[in-house]
Amino acid sequence: MKALILVGGFGTRLRPLTLSFPKPLVDFANKPMILHQIEALKDVGVTEVILAINYQPEVMINFLKDFEDKLGIKIICSQETEPLGTAGPLALARDKLIDGSGEPFFVLNSDVISEYPFAELIQFHKSHGGEATIMVTKVDEPSKYGVVVMDEESGRVDRFVEKPKFFVGNKINAGIYLLNPSVLDRIQLRPTSIEKEIFPKIATEKQLYSMVLPGFWMDIGQPKDYITGLRLYLDSLQKKAPTKLAAGPHIVGNVLIHDSAVVGEGCLIGPDVAIGPACVIEAGVRLSRCTVMQGTRIKKHACVSSSIIGWHSTVGQWARIDNMTILGEDVHVSDEVYSNGGVILPHKEIKSSILNPEIVM
Template sequence: MKAVILAGGFGKRLRPLTDERPKPLIEIAGKPILEWQIRWLKKFGVTSVFILAGYKKEVLIDWVSKNQEKLGVPIAILTEDQPLGTGGAIKRLQGFISPNEKFFVLNGDILTNLDLSKLEDQKSIAIISLVPLRSPFGIVKVDNEGNITQFVEKPVLKDYWINAGIYRMNSEVFEYLPEKGDIEKETFPLLAQKGLLKGITFNDVYWRSIDTLKDYEEANVEISEVFKD
């Protein structure tokens, strides 16, 4: 099974952590995000990884070359000179994916322990992992008379689902990928319209996208409890 890691973003909201390195190499609890991801992917039968790199690609190439043996899977890095978007980046892999082959795709800033084996559906060209929305704000509960009854700090809103940035695709997806553009804006809406896109919901899993310095700080506290091995 192959996995594709999207690692081309600039990580502007994580500066100064991304001044000299791309987001996947930001260290969480002593390990780069990329290392956490590969350790997790291997548990679900991933035997080779493609990294689609852009910003600070030379730093990423150097790190992978020095850590290839430790990571334990073959890693190929494809670079782009100008941003192609998530769809354009994935489309460049068409020659590396066999007809009827399935593969995982994930954003390079995700930490999670969700079960990839649940991303299975024979009729769909792509499957999106969905996780509950965590409110960025505390919630105040009020009764019918206006009395405040409870304060809830940043609750998980289980009636609302968000894209977890983790997908399973098959080779037919290349027909729907733009040469330049994003899967979220172009490919997924088209597949949904044709009934070829499925979402799998995950409750009670750990999931965090490292988008801001606050995410970085919180993940450093959380990660040791989630990945105890």
């Protein structure tokens, strides 16, 4: 089987992290975001992954070459010269997707994190005999989204309603699809939306089905949702593979610590924290609801909460980082500095407190 991952553009919502790496290579729970998807695809027999990309393809491919060998899966790029939306990239990659087997192929949005129930999706898709299957997820406030109206028993999609004023359902498109090759005959090589142009047509022909995604789901393409996604991911890990999580008197709730990280005495870490490779957490540090990326040093008695600390950064002694502060790569926060929602671009030194959310260029 094959899969196409819609990598897209510049990752502006996750800046300043995406100023250093393309968004799919930004760490999430101590591995590049896209690697969570590729590993799950490999587990269900996908042998080739096509990355639909229009930004920094060389960086992506060079980085993923190592994983290609480790996982035994082929990873190739299909590069757009202009943005093609969410359907146009399928037309562009048509020759790469069609192999004569007639097997369906996966299409994924690269921002989506979940438990990736791909085996169940394959089984459901083959059982209903339709042309396409989309995964849907339940939400509390459907009026914010495009809602998928479906037959609850069979899963057949009736129609889509964009930001409904009245309740029509609580399921939204989860950005995970399994499509028959015939879907490609419906798509022209031009900027096209698969959600607004292609799926509604398939639905009117009663060939589109939906499967409710079990477990958690989150689009982690912006910082607030990234932090929420980390909490949901760690909750899931606690249920499915608790031995991967850290334990000890200094741990509160679900915490992921890379084997090469060093944690000093008297720390209190958690809940919902990921500490990456080669990080040093000095004595007396308090961490909660945050990600600390590779090669970072958090100095004595610093406090970090609800924030993302980029690669190879330093947080000084008694510093306090809070309220969705995002440090880019190689940012150095001086001792006793307070950041309340600062967004700091790479290679900066912060010597004075940021009292209100602002971008530091």
